[in-house]
Amino acid sequence: MAEQNYDLVIIGAGPGGYVSAIRASQLGLKTLVIEKDQPGGVCGNWGCIPSKSLLHQAELFHDIKNLEYMGLHIDKSGFNYEKVQQKSRKAALKSGKGVSGLLKKNGIEYLTGDAVLSGPKEVTVDGKDKIRGKFILVAAGSSPRVIPGFEYDEEKVLSSTGILKLTALPKSLLILGAGAIGMEFAYVMNAFGVEVTIIEMMDHILPIEDAEVVKVVEAEFKKNGVKMLVSTKASNLEKTKDGITLDIESKDGKKDTLKAEKILVAVGRTPNSQGLGLESLGIKTEKGFIKVGDYYQTDIPGIFAIGDVIASPLLAHVASKEGEVAVEFMAGQAPREKRLDPDLIPGATYTEPGVGSFGPSEEKAKERGIAYEKYVFPYAGAGKTNSIEKPNGLVKILFNPKTKEIISGHVVGYQATELIHEILLAKKAELLPEDIATMVHAHPTISEAVMEAARGVEGWAIHV
Amino acid sequence: MAENVQMIALSPTMEEGTILKWSMQVGDSVSTGDVLCEVETDKASMEYESAQEGVLLSIIVPEGGGAKVGDVIAIIGESGEDISGLEAEAKSAKSAALAATAPETADKPVAVEAPNSQGASSTPATTRSSGGGSSPTSGSGKSSPLARKIAEEKGLDISQIPGSGPGGRVVKRDVETFSPTASTAGNQGVAVSSGAPMTFAPARTAGEDVEIPVAGKRAVIAKRLAESKFSAPHYYLKNSVEMDSLVAARNMVNKEVPSKVSFNAFIMKMVAEALKRYPQVNAGWFGDKIVQFGSIDIGLAVDLGNGLITPIVRNVGNKGVVQIDSELKVLIEKVGNGSLKPDEYTAATFSISNLGSFGVEEFTAIINPPGSAILALGEVKKTPVFDENGELKAANLMKMTLSCDHRVIDGAMGGKFLSELKKTIENPVRVLF
Numbered sequence: 001m002a003e004q005n006y007d008l009v010i011i012g013a014g015p016g017g018y019v020s021a022i023r024a025s026q027l028g029l030k031t032l033v034i035e036k037d038q039p040g041g042v043c044g045n046w047g048c049i050p051s052k053s054l055l056h057q058a059e060l061f062h063d064i065k066n067l068e069y070m071g072l073h074i075d076k077s078g079f080n081y082e083k084v085q086q087k088s089r090k091a092a093l094k095s096g097k098g099v100s101g102l103l104k105k106n107g108i109e110y111l112t113g114d115a116v117l118s119g120p121k122e123v124t125v126d127g128k129d130k131i132r133g134k135f136i137l138v139a140a141g142s143s144p145r146v147i148p149g150f151e152y153d154e155e156k157v158l159s160s161t162g163i164l165k166l167t168a169l170p171k172s173l174l175i176l177g178a179g180a181i182g183m184e185f186a187y188v189m190n191a192f193g194v195e196v197t198i199i200e201m202m203d204h205i206l207p208i209e210d211a212e213v214v215k216v217v218e219a220e221f222k223k224n225g226v227k228m229l230v231s232t233k234a235s236n237l238e239k240t241k242d243g244i245t246l247d248i249e250s251k252d253g254k255k256d257t258l259k260a261e262k263i264l265v266a267v268g269r270t271p272n273s274q275g276l277g278l279e280s281l282g283i284k285t286e287k288g289f290i291k292v293g294d295y296y297q298t299d300i301p302g303i304f305a306i307g308d309v310i311a312s313p314l315l316a317h318v319a320s321k322e323g324e325v326a327v328e329f330m331a332g333q334a335p336r337e338k339r340l341d342p343d344l345i346p347g348a349t350y351t352e353p354g355v356g357s358f359g360p361s362e363e364k365a366k367e368r369g370i371a372y373e374k375y376v377f378p379y380a381g382a383g384k385t386n387s388i389e390k391p392n393g394l395v396k397i398l399f400n401p402k403t404k405e406i407i408s409g410h411v412v413g414y415q416a417t418e419l420i421h422e423i424l425l426a427k428k429a430e431l432l433p434e435d436i437a438t439m440v441h442a443h444p445t446i447s448e449a450v451m452e453a454a455r456g457v458e459g460w461a462i463h464v
Numbered sequence: 465m466a467e468n469v470q471m472i473a474l475s476p477t478m479e480e481g482t483i484l485k486w487s488m489q490v491g492d493s494v495s496t497g498d499v500l501c502e503v504e505t506d507k508a509s510m511e512y513e514s515a516q517e518g519v520l521l522s523i524i525v526p527e528g529g530g531a532k533v534g535d536v537i538a539i540i541g542e543s544g545e546d547i548s549g550l551e552a553e554a555k556s557a558k559s560a561a562l563a564a565t566a567p568e569t570a571d572k573p574v575a576v577e578a579p580n581s582q583g584a585s586s587t588p589a590t591t592r593s594s595g596g597g598s599s600p601t602s603g604s605g606k607s608s609p610l611a612r613k614i615a616e617e618k619g620l621d622i623s624q625i626p627g628s629g630p631g632g633r634v635v636k637r638d639v640e641t642f643s644p645t646a647s648t649a650g651n652q653g654v655a656v657s658s659g660a661p662m663t664f665a666p667a668r669t670a671g672e673d674v675e676i677p678v679a680g681k682r683a684v685i686a687k688r689l690a691e692s693k694f695s696a697p698h699y700y701l702k703n704s705v706e707m708d709s710l711v712a713a714r715n716m717v718n719k720e721v722p723s724k725v726s727f728n729a730f731i732m733k734m735v736a737e738a739l740k741r742y743p744q745v746n747a748g749w750f751g752d753k754i755v756q757f758g759s760i761d762i763g764l765a766v767d768l769g770n771g772l773i774t775p776i777v778r779n780v781g782n783k784g785v786v787q788i789d790s791e792l793k794v795l796i797e798k799v800g801n802g803s804l805k806p807d808e809y810t811a812a813t814f815s816i817s818n819l820g821s822f823g824v825e826e827f828t829a830i831i832n833p834p835g836s837a838i839l840a841l842g843e844v845k846k847t848p849v850f851d852e853n854g855e856l857k858a859a860n861l862m863k864m865t866l867s868c869d870h871r872v873i874d875g876a877m878g879g880k881f882l883s884e885l886k887k888t889i890e891n892p893v894r895v896l897f
Contacts, residue, residue, distance in 0.1 A: 336630075403613050405636070430608030430635055 006032045008330065009123050009133030011115045011276070014041020015048075016139035016307030016319030018099050023324045025106040027331035032133070033108055034115040034125055041141055043316040044095035046161040051184055053088035054164070055350050058191035062224075062352070066389075081192060082167040117277035120300050124277075135302050135330045138290060139323060140276060142269035142308035150176070150237055150265045156244050157237070158264045160185070169194050170261035174246055176234055178205035180349040182266040183217070187351040190226045197227040197258060199234050199248055206349060210361035212376065213412040216392055220353050237263065271309045286311065294338035295329035296322055304330070313345055343408065346424055348417040353393055356420030358427065359408025365398055372398045372407050375456035377449055379413045381463040384444035390414035395453040397423065397433065404432050404457060415446055422450050433457035466541025466550055467516055471531040474503055474510040475806035477684050480532040481505045488520050494540055501537070506684035507773055507809055509802040519543045524554045553632060607634035614639045681771035693830050696749065696869040700828045701878050705886045707844050707860040710734070713892040721786055728764055728818060729789035735839060736760045736780035737895045738885040739814060745881045746813050748834035749871045755834075763812030763832060764792065766799050773799055774832055776812045820844060826863035836872035837881075840865040 008024045010017045013035035024031045038045045064074050103110050113125040117138075123131045144159035146152065154162035160181050173189050175182045178200035190196045198205065205221075205228055206214045221228060231251035238245045243261040250256075271288045283298045284291045289311035296304045304326040307319030321340055328335040349355040365372045379385045379393030393413015399406055409423035426436055436454035441447050448463075455461045471481055481503040488500050499511045500520070522539040525531045536554035539547050607615075607622050611634045615622040618639065625642045627634035678686065710730055718724045739746040739760050747756045760781040763774035775795035777788055798804040815832040820843035829840040842863040849859045864885070868878040888894045 403610065403617065405610050405613075430610035430629075432609045432613060435609055 004129075004131050006030050006109075006131065006133045008032070008135045008137060008327070009034065009115075009131055010137045010139055011117075011123065012041060012139035012141055012307070013039045013099065013103075013110070014139060014141050014307065014319065015043045015316035016141070016323045017041065017137070018103060019320035020137055020139060020306065020323030020327050021108045022102060022106050024327045024331070025108050027327065027333065029135075029327070029331060031108045032111060032131065033103060034111045034113055034123065034131075036112065036114045038096050039099040039103065039110065040092070040096040042143075042161075044099060045092045046164055048316055049095040050088040050092040050164050051160075051181075051188075052350060053091040054084065054188045055184060055352075057084050057087060058188040059352055062191040079192075081169045084192070085164075085167050088164065114275075116275065117281055117283075117303070120281060121302055135304065137323065137326060138276060138278075138298075138303065138305040138309055139307045139319065140272040140309050141319075142271050142314055144265070145268045145270045147265070147267060150263075150267075152265065153239075156239055156262050158262055160264070160266055163264050170243075171195060172243075172260040172262075173197075174199065174244070174258055174260040174263040175266060176246075176263060177266040177268070178202075178228065178230070179207065179266060179268070180347070182264065183221075183349055183351050185264055185266065186221065186226050187224075190221070190224050195225075195260075197229065197260065199232050199246070199258075200228070200230045201233055203231045203251075205230060206355060208347070208361070209349070209355055209357060210396065210410045211363060213355060213357065213361075213394070213396060213410045216394060216412040217349075217351060217353055217355060220392060221351075269308060269314050273309050295335065296326040296339075297329075312340065313342065313347070315345065315347065318345055344424070344428055346420050348420070350417060353390075353413045354416045355410070355412045356417040357408070357410040358420065358424050359398070359406075361408070361410065362396075362398060365407060370398075370407060371401060373401045373457075374398045375453055375461075377453035377456050377461060377464065379446065379449055381452055381461075382444065382446055382449040383463075384446050384448065385414065387444065388414070390446075393449075395419070395423075395449045397453050397457055399433060399457050404434070405430075406433060411450070413446070413449075419446060419450055422447060423453075426454075466521055466539050466545045466547045467518070468536040468550060468554060469500065469514070469516060469538040469540055471503070471525075471533050471535045471537050472512070473533045474512065475505045475507050476810055477507070477688070477806075478505040478533060479683070480530055480535075481510075482530045483525050483527055483537065484509055485527055486523060487511075490520055490523055491543070492520050494518060494520050504802070505806075506681050507806065508798075508804040510805075514540070516540045521545060521547050522551050524551070605634060606631060608636065611635050611639045681768070681773075685771055688833070689830050692833050696831050696833070696836070697871060698828075698831060698867050699870055699875065699878075701866045701868065701875070701882050702826065702863060703882055703886055704847075704861045704863050705889050706849070707862050707889065710889050710892055711844075711860060717785060723790075725785050725789040726792065728816070729785045729792055731816060731818070731839075731841065731889075732762050732764070732777060732780055732788050732792070733783075733785045733895070734885060734888045734892070735762060735814065735816065736783075737888050738881055740781050741884050742877065742881040744877050745837050745868075745873055747836055747872050748813065749836060749869055750834075754872050757813040759813065761811065761813045763809070763815040763835070765815060765817040765829075765832075766796060768799065773804065773809050774812055774815055775799055775804060775809050814838070816841065820862065826865055828865050829867050831867050831869055836869035837878070838867045839885075840867065 007029035008031045010021050010031065010033045013033050017033055018039065021031045021033045043049060111125060115123050115125050117136065118124040121132055121134060123133065123136060125131060144161060150157060152159045152162060163185055169192055172195040175186050175196060175198045178198045182198060183206060186196045186198050204211055204214050205218055218228065233249050234246055235249060236247040243259060244263050246258045246263060248256050248258060273285050273288050273290055278285060278290065281300050283300055283303065290298060290305040290309050292298055292305050292310050296306050298305050306322035306326055308314045312318055318340060325335045325337060343359040346356060346358045360368060360370065362374060374396060376394050376396045380391040385391045390413060393416060396410040397406060398408045406423065406427040409420055411419045433454040436451055437458050441451045452461045452463055474481060484502040484504050486501045488494060494514045494517060496514060496517055498514045500514045501512045503510050503512050518540040519542060520538060521541050525537040531537050539550050541547060605623055605627060607627065608629065612622050614636060615625065620639060620642060622634055625634050625638050628638050629635035714725065714730055743756050746760055747754055759779045761776050761778045762780045763776045765772050765774050777791050780788060795808060812832055812835050814835045815838040817829040817838060818841040819827055820841055824842050826842040827840050829838045831838050844860050844862045846858050847861040848856050851857050866878055866882050
């Protein structure tokens with residue numbers, strides 16, 4: 001390495017690290033990114049990107065049966081899941097190459113190695129190379145959470161990473177945790193014919209989503225044959241010769257033992273804050289998450305942390321945005337916000353039907369004591385959904401009864417993860433439902449459902 | 465490339481200024497050092513010399529308009545350049561700031577324009593008949609629909625609210641944190657009927673309150689004096705001094721010189737002599753250290769009619785009364801025509817305030833930092849006193865009150881200094897000691 005001095009040294013090349021690096025380069029900071037694995041991080045390699053490839057292929061496969069009315073009977077005997085998996089790896093590879101290309105294009109130096117903070121302005125790579133940075137940004141990400149008794153062997157007990165590596169489908173799969181990750185793999189596996197059972201401790205699947213919205217997903221999953229056990233605790237996991245058994249107990253005390261070939265444990269993620277040398281510098285963590293203040297500064301001046309290593313929603317787009325805020329602050333740009341407003345962060349679940357949402361669910365709004373009213377417009381009211389046979393879905397808007405300010409938006413149904421952004425833009429720009437309601441939307445589109453929901457808030461939805 | 469011309473701090477304490485006059489017009493070419501405009505700062509009016517070169521393309525803050533330090537007041541670039549973007553940005557940022565500070569805008573009846581523009585708003589008929597309706601089309605200021613709605617609910621005129629959103633747009637938090645003070649003052653009755661927050665219920669018939677927006681000099685005076693009074697522990701020492709000898713000395717001097725030396729010049733000289741003997745009083749508090757100043761720089765509080773200012777005669781200890789007086793005359797003339805420069809009124813090591821001409825017998829003054837003491841002088845008054853033989857006689861007495869910062873000057877030290885000053889005034893020959 002020729003250069004040992006940088007304006008900014010970033011640990012991690014995931015969506016937090018690489019986006020920060022590009023933003024830093026745009027603002028004239030001489031930047032180095034250190035990654036111990038692959039450019040793109042978990043998102044690009046073992047998360048968002050390959051899983052979306054699987055989801056897309058699962059959807060295609062699932063839709064085969066929708067061709068039968070045309071007289072098409074597709075011979076599935078040649079089906080080879082290995083091909084599916086390979087295609088998802090190609091997507092990941094492409095994503096990683098894309099990241100590398102962007103870094104290169106922006107003149108950012110990239111180094112593969114294990115980075116440890118060895119001083120307030122110093123990082124040591126692989127225990128030997130010392131690199132100085134006026135600023136250091138920790139974007140080390142997270143790993144699947146391990147719970148005692150459910151340690152991953154990636155053979156029978158799979159993490160989200162392990163399941164992406166499977167080249168053959170199991171006959172049956174238990175999924176522990178019905179969050180976005182669990183639900184997405186449930187969709188994929190079910191679509192390819194795996195017998196799927198989801199076990200969730202909370203009282204509904206996608207526990208952080210709005211209950212009314214979740215019902216739509218639940219109904220569809222049920223129709224597809226996914227078993228969903230909510231308010232159910234898993235206790236004892238045993239490995240058997242040909243699979244696993246899992247003891248479960250429902251809220252009303254009913255016990256049962258489930259059998260399957262494999263189990264996917266998707267109960268959240270743990271920050272990668274170990275082994276970074278945080279303690280030696282006096283950087284505090286809380287439950288493993290690095291403590292940060294405004295502009296994502298740690299307790300040590302010049303050291304920042306963003307993304308999954310801090311206690312904010314563990315989402316790629318959150319990490320990227322946090323990185324932008326931190327880097328703009330370093331560059332003296334006075335970013336508009338000191339921290340992201342959690343109510344302005346969209347969440348997305350890429351099942352079919354999918355869910356896109358931001359801000360408090362109706363239950364959360366009640367819990368927080370927010371005065372709200374709601375309007376819910378069914379997908380079926382938008383002509384397009386009937387043409388394409390995707391009528392199951394709804395657009396739900398919570399709003400302030402006095403000012404009509406949008407409090408939160410929840411969309412469930414086909415392409416919900418895209419539709420949510422119109423409502424979010426309105427919220428962010430402080431537009432009122434009236435602005436969406438009076439904007440002409442192309443016909444026929446699913447976006448008309450968003451317009452109609454906004455009209456509903458104003459009291460004059462047409463197609464209901 | 466067109467560039468913004470920003471208001472700069474023309475004095476060390478200046479936070480905002482008012483453009484008195486534009487010396488250049490749009491289209492004029494500007495070289496570095498050219499006077500662009502005259503600016504009334506907190507203390508004086510100053511010439512704004514351009515640090516930029518080019519053609520004056522746009523004047524953002526008109527004559528009489530106020531601008532905070534850092535606000536864009538004009539745009540300089542090459543002729544024919546498109547500056548609409550810069551202009552819009554500067555104007556929207558400025559319109560808000562101006563509204564909050566410039567008294568002129570406060571006098572405009574905002575209520576007149578609001579009901580008209582309300583018709584343009586998409587919100588159907590509101591019952592509010594006066595006061596700020598939403599006015600999305602008024603002025604160049606942009607605002608979010610939600611901000612307009614909330615402003616309407618609160619009865620605020622959105623055009624009066626500074627915007628902090630993208631491109632200077634007024635957003636929700638601006639409306640929620642906005643407090644209508646100067647900007648709604650002067651609208652007779654509007655603030656009341658529009659439902660804007662009131663601090664008390666008016667229940668009187670004698671007359672309307674007159675609200676005077678605090679800006680410029682008044683704001684600086686308020687800030688500096690409050691800082692001094694609330695941070696420096698003041699104590700006060702008083703004595704009376706016989707002025708007859710000084711009056712005699714002054715008469716003698718004035719016979720010798722072409723123009724009369726003022727009383728204040730004599731007092732300054734006496735103070736400087738006493739300070740030379742007690743340099744501990746010619747000192748300042750700097751938190752972790754006390755600095756005994758090398759130079760005796762005495763400020764004299766002068767009334768401006770709409771504020772006060774303390775022009776400073778530097779290094780008084782090394783000057784005679786004639787020189788002190790001639791410098792004082794120049795300074796006071798500059799005060800009169802507003803051309804006093806910051807280095808002529810900043811950083812007095814000791815100050816004098818004389819209210820004798822108003823018949824004030826005695827008073828206490830607030831210390832003018834960085835100095836740690838100020839001398840308050842009352843009127844010179846013929847008073848019966850006992851002489852050294854116990855005989856009653858008439859003497860010209862003046863009461864002096866010394867305010868001291870106890871962090872720097874202890875009571876005994878203050879007492880010694882004041883005693884020395886008294887002795888010197890009563891026996892001017894002591895300056896020869």
